[in-house]
Amino acid sequence: MASNRKMLVLGGDGIGPEVVKEVLRVVDWMAKKRSVSFDLQEGLVGGAAYDKHGTPLTDETLADAVDSDAVLFGAVGGTQYDDLPFEVKPERGLLRLRKEMDLFANLRPAMVFDAMADASSLKRDLVSGLDIMILRELTGGVYFGQPRGIDDLPDGTKKGYDTQVYTTPEIERIGRVAFDLARKRDGRVTSVEKANVMMSGVLWREVMTNLHKAEGEGVVLDHMYADNCAMQLVRNPKQFDVIVTDNLFGDILSDCAAMLTGSLGMLPSASLGAVDEVTGKRHALYEPVHGSAPDIAGKGIANPIAEMLSFAMALRYSFDMGEEADMLEQAIQNVLKSGLRTADIMQDGMARVSTTVMTDSLLKELDKLVSG
Numbered sequence: 001m002a003s004n005r006k007m008l009v010l011g012g013d014g015i016g017p018e019v020v021k022e023v024l025r026v027v028d029w030m031a032k033k034r035s036v037s038f039d040l041q042e043g044l045v046g047g048a049a050y051d052k053h054g055t056p057l058t059d060e061t062l063a064d065a066v067d068s069d070a071v072l073f074g075a076v077g078g079t080q081y082d083d084l085p086f087e088v089k090p091e092r093g094l095l096r097l098r099k100e101m102d103l104f105a106n107l108r109p110a111m112v113f114d115a116m117a118d119a120s121s122l123k124r125d126l127v128s129g130l131d132i133m134i135l136r137e138l139t140g141g142v143y144f145g146q147p148r149g150i151d152d153l154p155d156g157t158k159k160g161y162d163t164q165v166y167t168t169p170e171i172e173r174i175g176r177v178a179f180d181l182a183r184k185r186d187g188r189v190t191s192v193e194k195a196n197v198m199m200s201g202v203l204w205r206e207v208m209t210n211l212h213k214a215e216g217e218g219v220v221l222d223h224m225y226a227d228n229c230a231m232q233l234v235r236n237p238k239q240f241d242v243i244v245t246d247n248l249f250g251d252i253l254s255d256c257a258a259m260l261t262g263s264l265g266m267l268p269s270a271s272l273g274a275v276d277e278v279t280g281k282r283h284a285l286y287e288p289v290h291g292s293a294p295d296i297a298g299k300g301i302a303n304p305i306a307e308m309l310s311f312a313m314a315l316r317y318s319f320d321m322g323e324e325a326d327m328l329e330q331a332i333q334n335v336l337k338s339g340l341r342t343a344d345i346m347q348d349g350m351a352r353v354s355t356t357v358m359t360d361s362l363l364k365e366l367d368k369l370v371s372g
Helices: 016-033 047-053 059-067 090-100 114-119 168-183 199-215 226-235 247-261 305-317 322-337 355-371
Strands: 006-012 039-043 070-075 105-111 131-137 149-152 158-161 188-193 220-225 242-245 268-272 284-288
Touching (some): 006 016, 006 047, 016 355, 039 059, 059 090, 090 284, 105 168, 131 247, 188 247, 220 226, 226 242, 226 247, 268 305, 284 305
Parallel strands (some): 006 039, 131 242, 188 220
Antiparallel strands (some): 105 131, 105 268, 268 284
16 A cells, blocks of 8 residues: 555654554554555664664654654653763753754643543542643743853852743744644633743743734633642643643643643653645654653553554644544543553553553454444
């Protein structure tokens, strides 16, 4: 089957290659059962790339990523790389991909499957039916701002510093994505910053307010300080629909929201660039939130669901395959409802299964959905 769906697969480190391998089984299933094929290419990133090439991301792999329709990413990092120089740490490979592909919009859904409501650290009534989208600006802010560094001071001590900086266009483009997402959901956007103590926050609130007046038809916009947002996420999370915020606060709040769902192993993400006005194509990278988890790597117990859901987001946002995305998400729902659990989401009365068996069960559910 010929395909123009080009997907670069970067397993990375730790459990990354393990969970990506399981998703490729679903890709193979789609080719056989749905006549949907992908032009797959695999590459190295993070510590795996450093081990072979001395860099966490080669120029060749970056070029392949730019040329693809979507990048399916596993995870990077590991304790064996802790002493590497900052510029060649595994995480720099991922940051370079985000920056060079201009993946400015990071979508992190926090959804609670019905079967997982009791796995949350919060009470069932607070999280049952939860469906939040956290939209994190990904290529600006304190993680990329200049100047940054560590200076030696005359008294023999040191000074470390980073710069939190945003421009009007950077805020406007992430704001537009937030409004577009909200229109397809419940129509509500909460813009989060620290305008009470940070000048970048003052600008963020000002730009979001003006953008809403000009382009926010059909969307309700509220503002909230980041510390209050963190509190409200664990107090009354269902008050939120779309949360849009900067790089630093988005990093923190999305991990906070992750635990509302019961496990980091359940959460996907999508990092999107701007749509090309000529080709209609956009750069995109899809990855689970959970990281490389080196302590369980190679044990066959990693939860593949976050990577599966990341692939579902790729189907939806990069390949316009909403039906297949819905089918995959329903199969996951059915497997969880049947009582199967990997170690990270294990509950009393459930059946603990390995990474591979979880995918075996998922494929059986996909078969049932197709035949039914």
